[in-house]
Amino acid sequence: MARINSHYLKLTAGYLFPEIGRRVTAFLQRHPDARVLRLGIGDVTRPLPPAVIEALHEGVESMARAQTFRGYGPEQGYEFLREVIAEQDYRSRGVKVTADEVFVSDGSKCDCANIQEIFDVRARVAVADPVYPVYLDTNVMAGRTGRSNAEGHYEGVVYMPCTEASGFLPDLPAEPVDLVYLCFPNNPTGAVATKEVLARWVEYAHRNDAILLYDAAYEAYISDPRVPHSIYEVDGARQVAIEFRSFSKTAGFTGTRCAFIVVPRDVTGKDDQGNRVPVHGLWSRRHSTKFNGVAYPIQLGAAAVYSPEGKSQVRDTISYYMENARLIREGLASAGFKVFGGLNAPYIWLKTPGGATSWDFFDTLLSRAKVVGTPGSGFGPSGEGYFRLSAFGERSNVQEAVERIRTQL
Numbered sequence: 001m002a003r004i005n006s007h008y009l010k011l012t013a014g015y016l017f018p019e020i021g022r023r024v025t026a027f028l029q030r031h032p033d034a035r036v037l038r039l040g041i042g043d044v045t046r047p048l049p050p051a052v053i054e055a056l057h058e059g060v061e062s063m064a065r066a067q068t069f070r071g072y073g074p075e076q077g078y079e080f081l082r083e084v085i086a087e088q089d090y091r092s093r094g095v096k097v098t099a100d101e102v103f104v105s106d107g108s109k110c111d112c113a114n115i116q117e118i119f120d121v122r123a124r125v126a127v128a129d130p131v132y133p134v135y136l137d138t139n140v141m142a143g144r145t146g147r148s149n150a151e152g153h154y155e156g157v158v159y160m161p162c163t164e165a166s167g168f169l170p171d172l173p174a175e176p177v178d179l180v181y182l183c184f185p186n187n188p189t190g191a192v193a194t195k196e197v198l199a200r201w202v203e204y205a206h207r208n209d210a211i212l213l214y215d216a217a218y219e220a221y222i223s224d225p226r227v228p229h230s231i232y233e234v235d236g237a238r239q240v241a242i243e244f245r246s247f248s249k250t251a252g253f254t255g256t257r258c259a260f261i262v263v264p265r266d267v268t269g270k271d272d273q274g275n276r277v278p279v280h281g282l283w284s285r286r287h288s289t290k291f292n293g294v295a296y297p298i299q300l301g302a303a304a305v306y307s308p309e310g311k312s313q314v315r316d317t318i319s320y321y322m323e324n325a326r327l328i329r330e331g332l333a334s335a336g337f338k339v340f341g342g343l344n345a346p347y348i349w350l351k352t353p354g355g356a357t358s359w360d361f362f363d364t365l366l367s368r369a370k371v372v373g374t375p376g377s378g379f380g381p382s383g384e385g386y387f388r389l390s391a392f393g394e395r396s397n398v399q400e401a402v403e404r405i406r407t408q409l
Contacts, residue, residue: 007143012152016133016378017041020362027366037401039328039389040372042187042347044252046320048301049313052251055304059297070296075288077104077260081299084306085260089245095232101264101280103287104294104302106257108217108246113138114290115213115242115261116179118282119269123178126158128170130188130379130386132215135181152381161382167191168340168349172200176208182231183215185222188379188388189349190341192227198234205240211267211279212241217259220250220318222344238264242279249346249392251305251314258294258302321346324398325391331402332389335409346391349376353409361387369404 020040028034048056062068076082082099090097105111113134116125125139136157139145146155153159158177160170168191173180182201184193193201205212214231222229231237243262247253263283268276294302304310329342338351352361358375365371365387374390376383391398 005141005143007141007145010140010145010147010154011137012148016374019378020372020374023362024366024372034370036366036370036372037393037397037404038372039391039393039398039401040374042249042390042392044249044254044321044392045394046252046317048252048256049305049310049317051304051307051310051313052301055300056297059295059300063297073293073296073299075291075293076100076284077102077294078296078299081303082260084303085245088306090230090232090262093229093233095230096238097232097262097264101262103261103263103283104299105259105261105287105291106294107248108215108244108259108261109134111244111259111261112181112213112215114286115283116142116144118279118286119179119211124156124158124176126160126173126177126180127380128181128183128186129153129159129161129381130376130383131181132183132187133379135213135215136380152377159380159382162186162189162191163382164340164351169193169197172204176210178210179213180205180210181213181215183217185218185227185345186341186347187215187218187345188347188374188376188383189386190343190345190347191349192222192224192344194226195228195234198228198231198237202231202234202237202240206236209270210240211269212237213244214241215244217244217246218249218345219245220314221322221346223322224344227344232262232264238266240267242267242283247302247305250318251302251310252317253298253302256298256301258298320395321391324393324395327395327398328389328391328402331406335406342391348389348391350387350389352376352385352387355385358384358387364409365405369401369408371401371404 082102085102086097086099158173162168162170168189219229231241246259263280265280267279325342328348333339340349342348358377362375374388376386
């Protein structure tokens with residue numbers, strides 16, 4: 001008999017974004033002529049930068065010639081991309097990261113999901129609440145948790161509530177944990193962490209022999225000079241932190257797929273005998289065993305992001321999205337909504353009016369304004385009563401969506 005992984009049965013309801021899709025589909029079946037504006041899933045809408053397109057063409061052309069054709073590449077990524085990442089994203093900021101500590105992948109979602117595989121199933125995990133669902137759900141799938149309780153919390157997980165009173169920043173766990181997931185700029189709340197805040201996390205990790213899993217997928221949206229772009233800007237972080245980055249929201253690679261994870265050689269865990277084991281080698285083995293590498297043309301395109309032309313074009317795209325964020329934030333605030341985020345992140349986190357639940361507000365927004373957003377409760381119990389809107393849209397649609405919300409709600 002083929003037995004299934006029973007831990008999958010612990011997962012509550014459907015994954016957040018498919019559930020949104022189901023409700024929108026049902027609405028359109030009832031109202032086929034409705035023009036729905038989507039500010040929900042954080043998918044980009046601007047085309048790839050011209051420098052990236054040129055590099056992709058170059059890569060495709062090289063695959064058409066026997067002299068330049070490439071088959072399997074290095075699973076960890078081509079040296080040209082790993083080196084430019086280490087130099088321009090880290091060493092240029094005074095941060096020590098070597099090219100061999102960079103692993104190129106097909107997405108930060110995959111890396112955030114897969115990193116837990118190299119840790120013991122008994123590892124104690126801490127997550128922010130609200131949280132990007134992948135961090136939590138993959139630990140449930142792995143059997144690292146119990147079942148979900150009435151509040152929506154899984155047994156065995158340490159939750160760190162992010163509330164309005166704390167500026168949507170998680171407090172340090174009151175008990176020792178082994179793995180801590182952090183995301184700044186934050187998805188979904190848009191909150192950011194100063195260097196002083198991150199230093200407290202690094203000190204906690206050292207004190208408790210924990211590892212920080214730091215998702216920096218939105219670092220390119222940081223405009224405040226007080227906010228670090230990498231956790232490695234904090235002294236001591238190389239010994240206790242693994243960082244995730246992506247080209248998806250930075251340069252429009254959501255449909256192209258390229259990201260990277262930095263695993264410093266200094267990060268260690270312990271085996272069953274208490275011996276220190278470098279995590280770098282374990283991740284390298286996992287990566288090489290289960291992944292054949294990102295396509296050569298895609299990696300050429302990613303490297304073009306770091307060219308002078310690429311950097312300028314990426315800045316223009318990010319400015320476009322952040323202007324969208326300003327329009328949403330200021331437009332809703334002027335209509336009386338309580339809004340957060342949208343300053344160093346492409347997400348606006350708003351409080352649902354009149355004490356409405358997150359899903360009730362979703363349905364109201366869809367039925368009255370024909371606008372789609374993301375219910376805060378889908379990110380965790382502490383997200384109840386809040387709602388996320390994304391700035392990844394065409395300007396005209398964003399402006400129309402804001403006007404519909406202002407006039408229809």
